[in-house]
Amino acid sequence: AAKPKLYYFDGRGRMESVRWLLAAAGVEYEEVLFQTAEDFKNLIKSGKLMYDQVPMVEMDGMSIVQTRAILKYIATKYNLYGKDLKERAIIDMYVEGMRDLNDMIMFFPFSLPEEKQKILNYILERATQRFFPVYEKALKDHGKNYLVGNQLSWADVQLLEVILMVEELKSDILSAFPKLQEFKARVSKLPNIQKFLQPGSPRKPQEDETTVEVVKKIFKL
Numbered sequence: 001a002a003k004p005k006l007y008y009f010d011g012r013g014r015m016e017s018v019r020w021l022l023a024a025a026g027v028e029y030e031e032v033l034f035q036t037a038e039d040f041k042n043l044i045k046s047g048k049l050m051y052d053q054v055p056m057v058e059m060d061g062m063s064i065v066q067t068r069a070i071l072k073y074i075a076t077k078y079n080l081y082g083k084d085l086k087e088r089a090i091i092d093m094y095v096e097g098m099r100d101l102n103d104m105i106m107f108f109p110f111s112l113p114e115e116k117q118k119i120l121n122y123i124l125e126r127a128t129q130r131f132f133p134v135y136e137k138a139l140k141d142h143g144k145n146y147l148v149g150n151q152l153s154w155a156d157v158q159l160l161e162v163i164l165m166v167e168e169l170k171s172d173i174l175s176a177f178p179k180l181q182e183f184k185a186r187v188s189k190l191p192n193i194q195k196f197l198q199p200g201s202p203r204k205p206q207e208d209e210t211t212v213e214v215v216k217k218i219f220k221l
């Protein structure tokens with residue numbers, strides 16, 4: 001079968017979680033990384049973007065848009081979405097919380113210089129007071145290696161992604177979360193994920209000023 005094809009700009013944004021999930025599933029994919037507003041306009045003209053927006057993933061004969069729809073499709077297809085309705089609900093609760101944190105981090109590079117420190121403090125406070133305690137407790141309570149059903153799921157992949165992104169903002173953020181430290185070490189060593197964490201993988205670097213300017217030009221922000 002043809003490899004999935006990911007259409008996005010050359011950066012993390014909303015697509016990074018898709019890259020992580022496909023990598024964790026051991027699925028190779030191609031990327032169309034556009035650089036200009038012209039490229040994006042041409043993609044819109046192709047008629048493949050249901051809402052004239054990206055992320056868009058071409059796979060299994062579909063042009064899937066809406067990040068959550070893409071992620072759910074992949075999680076279901078590669079058995080990363082729990083074994084039954086209840087496990088799937090727990091995974092959704094974890095993933096949606098992580099997405100709230102993830103979105104704060106995603107928009108952070110676009111915040112005004114004079115607001116950056118305040119927003120950074122808010123992100124770190126939410127990470128350590130609201131979100132990480134939930135996952136630390138879950139791992140502590142059931143004593144298993146993974147968040148749900150003692151097998152790798154979308155929730156584990158999303159958690160590792162967001163842990164690493166918060167650590168880019170504050171490297172010792174996990175100091176009060178021993179279970180999350182163990183979780184990070186363990187899941188980072190899974191072959192598919194370890195490969196994705198190596199240089200040269202499709203994983204994108206932390207968003208910097210240059211990328212912010214490129215994104216503003218592409219999407220005329």
Ligand SMILES: N[C@@H](CCC(=O)N[C@@H](CS(=O)(=O)O)C(=O)NCC(=O)O)C(=O)O
Pocket residue numbers: 013014015052053054055065066067068215219
């Ligand atoms: N709900 C959508 C939002 C997608 C979205 O806002 N995409 C932006 C690009 S980015 O924010 O993900 O970088 C876009 O295409 N903007 C162009 C437009 O909205 O006209 C999703 O989750 O996929």
